[in-house]
Amino acid sequence: MGRVRGELAVPFRRDYIGARLNDDLRGHNHHSRATMKTIATLLLLATAAGAQTGAVKAFTGATLIDGTDRAPVANATILVRDGRIVAAGPASAVQIPAGAARVPLDGKTVIPGIINAHGHVNSPADLRTYAAYGVTTVFSLGGEPASVFAARAAQSTPALDHARVFVAGPVLAPTTPDEARSQVAGVADQKVDIVKIRVDDNLGTTPKMSPEVYRAVIDEAHKRGLRVATHLFYLADAKSLLDAGSDFVAHSIRDADVDADVIAKLKRRNVCVSPTLMREVSTFVYESTPQFFSDSLFLTHANREWMTALEKPEAQRAMRASTSAQRYKVALEVAKRNLKRLADAGVPIAMGTDTGPNGRFQGYFELMELEQMVSAGLSPRQALNAATIDAARCMKLDRDLGTIEPGKWADFVVLDASPLANIANVRRIASVWIAGNRVVR
Numbered sequence: 001m002g003r004v005r006g007e008l009a010v011p012f013r014r015d016y017i018g019a020r021l022n023d024d025l026r027g028h029n030h031h032s033r034a035t036m037k038t039i040a041t042l043l044l045l046a047t048a049a050g051a052q053t054g055a056v057k058a059f060t061g062a063t064l065i066d067g068t069d070r071a072p073v074a075n076a077t078i079l080v081r082d083g084r085i086v087a088a089g090p091a092s093a094v095q096i097p098a099g100a101a102r103v104p105l106d107g108k109t110v111i112p113g114i115i116n117a118h119g120h121v122n123s124p125a126d127l128r129t130y131a132a133y134g135v136t137t138v139f140s141l142g143g144e145p146a147s148v149f150a151a152r153a154a155q156s157t158p159a160l161d162h163a164r165v166f167v168a169g170p171v172l173a174p175t176t177p178d179e180a181r182s183q184v185a186g187v188a189d190q191k192v193d194i195v196k197i198r199v200d201d202n203l204g205t206t207p208k209m210s211p212e213v214y215r216a217v218i219d220e221a222h223k224r225g226l227r228v229a230t231h232l233f234y235l236a237d238a239k240s241l242l243d244a245g246s247d248f249v250a251h252s253i254r255d256a257d258v259d260a261d262v263i264a265k266l267k268r269r270n271v272c273v274s275p276t277l278m279r280e281v282s283t284f285v286y287e288s289t290p291q292f293f294s295d296s297l298f299l300t301h302a303n304r305e306w307m308t309a310l311e312k313p314e315a316q317r318a319m320r321a322s323t324s325a326q327r328y329k330v331a332l333e334v335a336k337r338n339l340k341r342l343a344d345a346g347v348p349i350a351m352g353t354d355t356g357p358n359g360r361f362q363g364y365f366e367l368m369e370l371e372q373m374v375s376a377g378l379s380p381r382q383a384l385n386a387a388t389i390d391a392a393r394c395m396k397l398d399r400d401l402g403t404i405e406p407g408k409w410a411d412f413v414v415l416d417a418s419p420l421a422n423i424a425n426v427r428r429i430a431s432v433w434i435a436g437n438r439v440v441r
Contacts, residue, residue, distance in 0.1 A: 056081045057436055058096040061106035064088060065420065067388040067403035072420065078110065080410040083158030083435035088404050108430055109418045111384065112404050113137060113411035115391035116366050118229075118250050118274040120144075120356025124151045127162040129301050132441045133363030134413035134432050137164040139395050140356070141229055141250055142171035142196045149190070161437040164411075166395065168196040168229065173209070177216035184220040194248070194395075195221045198231040199241060203324050211240055218245045227396075233331075238262055242271060248394065249273040250352065252335035254280070254328075258342060266347045272394035274352030275339045277372040278365045280332035284325040286310045286359060297427055298364045300441075306358055336376035343378055350394035351387035367426050370419075380423040410436035 057080045064076035066088060077094040079087040087094045096102070113136025121127060121140040124147050130138055140148065144167045155164050169192040174180040187195055197217055201208040214230070218241075221228045227247035232238050235256045238249060242265040252275045253262070266273065289311055292298045309315060319325050343349055353369045355362045366387070373383040392402025400409050416428040432439040 054081055056086070056097055056100040057103060058100045059103045059105055059110070059433075060091065060096075061104050062108040062110045062414065063418065064404060065109060065111045065384070065418070066405060067112040067385070068405070072109075072418070076110070078404060078410070078412070080436035083160065083410060083437075085404060085406050085408050085410050087406055105414055105430075107416075109415045109425075110404065111413050111415065111419065111426075112388040112402060113413055113432070113434065114366055114387045114426075115139070115351070115395070115397070115401060116353055116355070116387075117248075117272070117350035117391045117395050118276055118352025118354055119362065119366075120354070121148050121165050121167075122356055123147060124162075126356065126362055127151060127165055128440075130163040130363045130366075131161075131432055131434060131439045132301050133297075133367060134426065134429055135163055135363050135366045136411040136413070136432065136434050137166075137392075137397065137401055139166045139193070139352075140168065141194070141231075141354075142168045143356075144169065158435050159437065160435040161439055162434065164401075164409075164434075166193040166397070168192050168194050171196045171198060171231075172217060173198070174213055174217065177212055180213050180216035181220040184217055184224065184226070188221075188224045188226060192226070195226050195228045196231070196250070197228065199237050200231055200233045203233075203327055205324075208237075211244070214241065215244045235259070235262060239265060242266065242269075247271060248350075251276045251279065251354070252331075253338050254331035254335050257334065258338045263342065263345045263347060266342070267345070270348060272348040272350045272390075273339075273342055274350045274394075275335060275369075275373065275376075276352050276354045277332060277335055277339070277376070278369045279354035279360065280328050280335060281368070281372070282360045282365075283328035284319060284322075287316055287320040287325065289316070292364070292368070295364075297429075298361070301363060302361055306361070310359055336372070339373065340377035343382060348390055348394055349373075349378075349382075349386040350391040351383070352391075370423050370426055374423045380420050383423055384419055384426075409434075 059078040062076055064073040073090055075091045077091045079094060114134050115137040116135050117139050118141050119138040121138055121144055148165060149167060152165050152167055169187040169190045172183045174183050184195060197214055199209050199214055218228045229248040229250045230241050230246045231250050233254050235253050238253050239262050351369055353365045354360060355365045370383045370387060374380055389402040392398040404412055411434050413432050414430040415425055416430050417425040419425045
């Protein structure tokens with residue numbers, strides 16, 4: 001029987017155990033030694049289940065940044081039962097029940113778990129990498145294997161100790177309206193959380209999905225109750241996609257400054273934008289060996305095969321000579337200007353990174369993304385909100401995630417210092433908790 005820090009990894013239902021006992025008793029007038037052993041085992045499990053049911057953990061002494069508009073709360077207490085928060089607030093206002101397991105966090109700062117609204121999960125192992133850096137939820141926008149779908153199906157449990165995942169399935173690439181509707185039907189059958197399309201010509205090097213095709217995708221998805229996330233690059237495409245009903249802009253507009261027209265279109269339906277600034281960084285940063293390659297926090301979970309390939313002199317020469325790398329370097333600055341203008345205009349921003357492909361390091365890049373957002377002009381609180389409550393709202397997860405409030409999953413990050421004082425403090429991770437379970441880091 002696996003255990004998670006002294007708790008049963010799989011909760012036993014006492015009604016089930018009682019039924020098993022009754023079955024055993026009815027089936028044996030004279031109990032064999034094996035039967036009596038079975039009954040004894042079930043009684044032990046029933047006792048353990050009774051002891052664990054309703055067990056409470058009390059996290060005490062930290063400064064709480066709960067993800068709402070409320071000011072940070074010093075000397076806060078967070079109570080967790082069965083993976084969910086039952087109370088959170090000043091110690092003077094939260095009564096700790098007798099027998100609760102106490103987790104002292106004096107001198108620390110607690111923030112909600114980071115939500116990545118645009119990542120890519122290639123295997124269940126990635127969910128542990130994300131979690132190690134405080135990224136407790138990932139909305140994977142395309143390409144997930146069956147094993148990741150299975151991880152999603154099994155994540156609504158108080159025993160969870162890795163990042164949550166939501167999926168888009170295959171990124172759709174139809175060439176006709178009929179293909180569009182057929183492909184949407186296919187991912188709908190897979191029970192995806194969102195539909196993903198690309199409307200981009202990769203700086204003029206590949207064909208771009210036509211308006212009649214993406215309109216068919218969006219129309220069919222909406223008929224089936226599914227939202228559509230769109231990869232885009234150009235301002236003109238953003239306007240056309242928004243007119244067609246796109247529900248989520250999965251990258252920055254990077255060819256031109258946003259104008260009042262596109263801002264109005266975004267605000268009309270409260271469409272969220274995911275900046276993915278680190279996606280741009282990844283296109284040129286390896287023209288030399290980046291400084292973060294020597295950061296111990298990065299190295300703890302870095303993909304060493306990627307690092308070896310990216311450190312090769314010939315690879316770095318090729319990136320320095322790449323026309324597209326230099327154009328994306330300029331695009332990053334456009335994206336940062338646009339992020340600031342959109343945020344100032346009240347367009348909802350959901351932190352995203354496009355991590356998962358080669359060279360886009362999961363978990364660590366999300367922390368760098370927050371720093372990039374602040375360097376673009378957002379306040380630390382705006383950046384943090386974009387990675388917590390705003391991302392949860394944008395991805396329709398805010399009933400369960402995004403803040404540290406009663407009723408929500410107990411997903412949070414314990415830091416050694418406040419990110420509101422300096423956003424770089426998101427790197428100073430003391431511990432990560434998912435459903436109230438400590439993540440192995």
